[in-house]
Amino acid sequence: MLQRQFLCLVGLLLLCEGQEQNSVATVSCDSFTDLDLSHCFLGTTLYVRLLLYTRSNPRCGRELSHRRPASEPLLNLSRPSAFVIHGYRPTGAPPVWIDLLVRLLAEQEDLNVIVVDWNRGAANLNYFTAVANTWHAARNLTAFIVNMQACEEGASLDAVHLIGVSLGAHLAGFVGANLKGKIGRITGLDPAGPMFTSATEAERLDPSDAMFVDVLHTDMDSFGLNGAHGHIDYYANGGADQPGCPKTIFSGKSYFVCDHQRSVFLFLCGLNRTCTLTGYPCTSYSDFLDGRCLQCEAFKPAPCPVLGYDVSRWKDTLLRLGQTKAFFSTTATLPYRKASYRVDMVTWNQYLRWGVVYIRLYNGRDYTETRIDQKLLRFERYTTTRLLAQFDDDVHPVQKLSVRLAIGNVMGPRYKVRLLRIRLIPLDRPERPAMCRYDIIMEENMDVMFRPLPCDSHL
Structure with missing residues (x-):
């Protein structure tokens, strides 16, 4: 002491x-x-x-x-x-x-x-x-x-x-x-x-x-x-x-x-x-x-x-x-942060298809795109698919978005996929509302552009 x-x-x-x-x-x-x-x-x-x-x-x-x-x-x-x-x-x-x-x-x-x-x-x-x-x-x-x-x-x-x-x-x-x-x-x-x-x-x-x-x-x-x-x-x-x-x-x-x-x-x-x-x-x-x-x-x-x-x-x-x-995940440069969304898709198509998803977000002047190709995704009748979409840039507010299902079939006939619902939920920006769209007919390997809508409260 x-x-x-x-x-x-x-x-x-x-x-x-x-x-x-x-x-x-x-x-x-x-x-x-x-x-x-x-x-x-x-x-x-x-x-x-x-x-x-x-x-x-x-x-x-x-x-x-x-x-x-x-x-x-x-x-x-x-x-x-x-x-x-x-x-x-x-x-x-x-x-x-x-x-x-x-x-x-x-x-x-x-x-x-x-x-x-x-x-x-x-x-x-x-x-x-x-x-x-x-x-x-x-x-x-x-x-x-x-x-x-x-x-x-x-x-x-x-x-x-x-x-x-x-x-x-x-x-x-x-x-x-x-x-x-x-x-x-x-x-x-x-x-x-x-x-x-x-x-x-x-x-x-x-x-x-x-x-x-x-x-x-x-x-x-x-x-x-x-x-x-x-x-x-x-x-x-x-x-x-x-x-x-x-x-x-x-x-x-x-x-x-x-x-x-x-x-x-x-x-x-x-x-x-x-x-x-x-x-x-x-x-x-x-x-x-x-x-x-x-x-x-x-x-x-x-x-x-x-x-x-x-x-x-x-x-x-x-x-x-x-x-x-x-x-x-990060980007290559400062500020390193990616804009992340949880994407829920419900498909309804007659034939089983496998492929990857491209999503592009537009805010009127700029756009950012991601390819979700971690693995081949399965699209079939009434299938719910959850994805993680990460974009290098945060474009906001999102005025339009486009989705493309890349199936890999370039020689044969193109099939159509019915998208009953797509919902994008911002993961790192909880103050931003979720974006939805309902009942879209998509032709594989083709971009479909649309304006997002407010999501139904019960979804």
Whole structure:
């Protein structure tokens, strides 16, 4: 007890001393360690730096003392703290996203945003060395968080949020395990796969590492980790290949990093409030694309969980449900969000037909189109088919729409399909009304355009 009181007293004295110095001196900024390829070839020895940012200094980092956190006046231990932990740095350069992530986090609420700079240790052409260094860096960060708790009015573990990218996600998991899972939250952005695919729960990020763990997957077939490793795991575009990323090695560096790094940019987009990416709990991406998981019944009256900083809103439900997988699709560029509709079709045709569906939406000046071809659809007498239609652009209000059933029959006679009803329900815009049309005769492989009507209340 005396030791804790002494630490508090020392912290207060240093706090006052720091405030006096700041009043008469210009504050200097501490920057993320910038290395080059020579360091990577020669190897680096692990050294962990902790850079503090707040709302009052979102662009000027202040390096913290590992042993005396309270010596930095800007560090308010009564505030929540978010730690940003980068991953493997094969070139030694600072992450391109680090400054923006810090600023956007500082805008969410009054936080201590602390960048865990372990570039000396992560910058090494020998990936195995960097993996080994995650354990040592985790012990270092664990000790710092324990020191943050040293005073009676010190930090609370449940107010600590670790945000780990790639290898940094596992580092965050090790810290959480060291603290017996009492950390408030860990966010894993595409946790690293190499060296971790066969790891036990004690050797990688897992749900027991924090009170709440959310994970985003974007590159499971390469640098990311396959499977489910949080209380909720989001899988962007199925969790593997991302739209707009190169498909061949001839694209250079982008081929290797684009899918993996997309996890950070999706998280940034959510922080910036420029896109709302809704995750639909489902057993697989294929079932999601087939329109089987669009209700989110377990979360009502709340909506489906949204990716990003605010996912803790669904924490209680997710903890009750156990490990949850959630899927969503994106576009190739900002703001990444697709306009999604649930489409219900009732067909009445004499002969069984198989095909895919094209839907085009018009708002008078612009249009957007989607092809629903996840699998061949079955059209027969009085068959109800539920589809998920996702458009790259959100055209609103929809004045006209066209539908085409592409059967694939180009040589034989064209058959007609009677569409008793088609209904489009906006999934991400519940304030918008559903659109319907009734009793349409369609000739296969031909577009049929019509104006949507209000849906009957009993449907």
